[in-house]
Amino acid sequence: MVDILNIQEQIRQFILKTSYVSADQVNNDTLIFAQGIMDSMGFISIIGFIEDNFSITTNDNELLEANFESINAIADFVFRKLNTNDNK
Amino acid sequence: MNSKISNSFSKDILKFENVEAEADRISKRLKDDILGVLKRKGAVIGISGGIDSSVTLALTVNALGSENVLGIMLPEKDSSPESKEFALKLAGKLNVKTLEEDITDALIGFGCYMRRDEAVNAIFPEYNPDRFKMKIGINQSGLNNFLPPVFSLTIIGPNGNEKSKILPIKEYLQIVAASNFKQRCRMSMLYYHAERLHFAMIGTPNKHEVEQGFFVKNGDGGADIMPIAHLYKSQVYQLAEYLDIPKEIIKRTPTSDTYSAEQTQEEFFFQMPYLEMDLIWYGLENGVPEELVGNVVGKTKEEIRHIYNNLIRKKKTTEYLRMAPITY
Known part of the structure; x- marks a missing residue:
């Protein structure tokens, strides 16, 4: 099973690679959309990344700030999905 | 915050006090710019039977006379048949010559x-x-x-x-890039006729389309003049009433007319009714407090804050569409 720290790190690396910001500008609690680190293309990319990388499916009603506002929020969301069989 | 604007903010703030003066001002500018600045002798306009192109056509006819304006319908296989019917009705009323160029085969190509x-x-x-x-x-x-x-x-x-x-x-x-062939193909055809006649090409986007980026770069965003690009949608409607645009065009729900399934512009892009959007956009541009805007449009301060944020993001992320080529 993938642990949450590993999920956080994978998401962090993906965001750094696709956002062209330096590592010191993003910590795991940074509000990546509210602070303009990622835009709408970035949002779609993140959804695609977590779906491909962790074999989960994201539904319309899950596109909430609580699930996507920061690296921690996304990692928690992925972790919950991976541990909830009917959401995979 | 502009306190004068905040004090007067109401649902009627965007209404022209003198709509005739605004229509005359635009038509005069059109005449001066087409004949004097662009040195062209007439105008070509793509007409869709929608409110924006209808108002633009009427303003241009007022500027140059109907004999110097050509309305071109550019349907393709996914277009609504209503578009042609309404465009022809308006052109007939304004006594404007029309052409139909079906771009389906070009799009297949x-x-x-x-x-x-x-x-x-x-x-x-x-x-x-x-x-x-x-x-x-x-x-x-x-x-x-x-x-x-x-x-x-x-x-x-x-x-x-x-x-x-x-x-x-x-x-x-890929879907967006492929669909954008439609607007770019229309732009090419409009410029063909504009150049053939030594006319100017008049674009039809309104303020929201330009500033929120609801257009295709080098497609419907390509024109010589955009005479209603400073107007909020409700102001376009106000002009339409003044210019006596046929009622069915005024009442028609604005659609994207791009995909095979019917779809309103609200559903595709804007996410809210135009009257609400006009007031919120005006509030954002003029620093009107969120609470005051919310009171007028029936939303909470928090909802207006989110919409402000959404509009700021749209403007920022579509900056690329409005940029001229970067040169060194």
């Missing part, structure tokens, strides 16, 4: 439909363009939080059943 359908099939393998209709739309939940919007693909089968899915980035970009 570009592979527009084939490339779009390939991306749709990657999401829904059962999609067959001969039996299904399709559209893409913006996710509504994004309006009330700080997340950017995402687009969903919807297909509608022969029995009317709908299926929707969030679009992955590759397929989203």
Whole structure:
């Protein structure tokens, strides 16, 4: 099973690679959309990344700030999905 | 915050006190710019039977006289038949000559439909363009939080059943890029006729389309003059009433008329009714406090804050569309 720290790190690396910001500008609690680190293309990319990388499916009603506002929020969301069989 | 504007902010703030003066001002500018600045002797306008192109056509006729204006209808196989019917009705009323250029074959040549359908099939393998209709739309939940919007693909089968899915980035970009052939093809055809006649090409986008980026770069965003690009949508409607545009055009719901399934502009891009959007956009541009705007449009301060944020994001992320080529 993938642990949450590993999920956080994978998401962090993906965001750094696709956002062209330096590592010191993003910590795991940074509000990546509210602070303009990622835009709408970035949002779609993140959804695609977590779906491909962790074999989960994201539904319309899950596109909430609580699930996507920061690296921690996304990692928690992925972790919950991976541990909830009917959401995979 | 501009306290004078905040004090006068109401649902009527965008109403022209003298709509005739604004119509005359635009028509005079059009005449001066077409004849004096661009040195052209007439104007070509793509007409769709929608409110924006209808108002633009009427203003241009007032500027140059109907004999110096050509209205061109540019349907393709996904266009609504209503578009042509309404465009012809207005042109007849204004005594403007029209041409019809069906761009379907050109779009087939570009592979527009084939490339779009390939991306749709990657999401829904059962999609067959001969039996299904399709559209893409913006996710509504994004309006009330700080997340950017995402687009969903919807297909509608022969029995009317709908299926929707969030679009992955590759397929989203391919569908949009393929569909944009439509606007770019129209722009090419309009410039063909403009150059053949030594006319100017008049664009039809309104303020929201230009500033929120609801246009195709080098497509419907390509023109010599955009005479209503400073107008909020409700002001376009006010001008339409003054210019005596046919009622069916005024009452028609603005559509994208781009995908095979019917789709309103609100559903595709703007996410809210135009009257509400006008007031909120005005409030944002003029620093009107969120609470005051909320009181007028019936929303909470928090909702207005999210919408302000959404509009700021749209403007910022579409800056690329409005940029001239970068030169060194």
